[in-house]
Amino acid sequence: AQSVTQLDSQVPVFEEAPVELRCNYSSSVSVYLFWYVQYPNQGLQLLLKYLSGSTLVKGINGFEAEFNKSQTSFHLRKPSVHISDTAEYFCAVRVRNAGKSTFGDGTTLTVKP
Amino acid sequence: DGGITQSPKYLFRKEGQNVTLSCEQNLNHDAMYWYRQDPGQGLRLIYYSQIVNDFQKGDIAEGYSVSREKKESFPLTVTSAQKNPTAFYLCASSPTSGSSTDTQYFGPGTRLTVL
Numbered sequence: 309a310q311s312v313t314q315l316d317s318q319v320p321v322f323e324e325a326p327v328e329l330r331c332n333y334s335s336s337v338s339v340y341l342f343w344y345v346q347y348p349n350q351g352l353q354l355l356l357k358y359l360s361g362s363t364l365v366k367g368i369n370g371f372e373a374e375f376n377k378s379q380t381s382f383h384l385r386k387p388s389v390h391i392s393d394t395a396e397y398f399c400a401v402r403v404r405n406a407g408k409s410t411f412g413d414g415t416t417l418t419v420k421p
Numbered sequence: 422d423g424g425i426t427q428s429p430k431y432l433f434r435k436e437g438q439n440v441t442l443s444c445e446q447n448l449n450h451d452a453m454y455w456y457r458q459d460p461g462q463g464l465r466l467i468y469y470s471q472i473v474n475d476f477q478k479g480d481i482a483e484g485y486s487v488s489r490e491k492k493e494s495f496p497l498t499v500t501s502a503q504k505n506p507t508a509f510y511l512c513a514s515s516p517t518s519g520s521s522t523d524t525q526y527f528g529p530g531t532r533l534t535v536l
Binding site (some may be wrong): 315357 | 425427429454456459461463464465466479509511513522524525526527528529530532
């Protein structure tokens with residue numbers, strides 16, 4: 309079975325500051341890794357994903373994430389956040405060639421002016 | 422416009438009534454999923470279907486039922502046996518062949534409130 313732990317439930321940060329949202333996972337088999345963003349009362353939107361290859365992946369809205377196999381981590385970063393980045397962020401893993409995804413509990417990012 | 426639609430966006434029901442949530446996709450995806458989201462928690466899988474006329478239970482299937490009679494439709498029924506049905510319900514789909522089999526696409530969600 310797979311599990312995902314998002315280490316911070318809430319991250320407050322000031323506008324234009326850098327941010328890192330942390331995600332650790334466990335799995336006995338190879339997985340794909342994802343970050344999604346959810347704005348209030350909306351569905352999830354894919355930010356970025358890691359399938360294979362380069363461990364640094366870039367996504368939409370200026371976000372990037374780094375896959376670290378030895379630490380089983382997939383932390384999300386942005387060098388300078390905007391008010392509009394305020395949202396819930398979910399890390400997820402999916403076993404290769406399987407249908408289901410496992411999600412973390414989410415991290416609420418609040419960007420203050 | 423291709424995508425996933427869920428209706429209605431908000432739904433209110435009395436305790437003890439069954440209710441059906443709609444999910445339709447025109448992405449030609451084979452696989453569809455239902456998740457439940459509660460405050461402060463991640464998404465939990467209720468049911469999923471990899472192909473028409475076939476579906477599997479997820480982690481929290483008790484009190485729910487689904488059908489998959491058409492590729493584009495995957496309705497979820499919340500029955501009176503579900504003890505705490507008030508939640509935000511998300512439908513998703515994904516291809517099972519081609520280059521994007523890894524990615525799930527989500528609908529806008531339905532917020533169900535049982536009074």
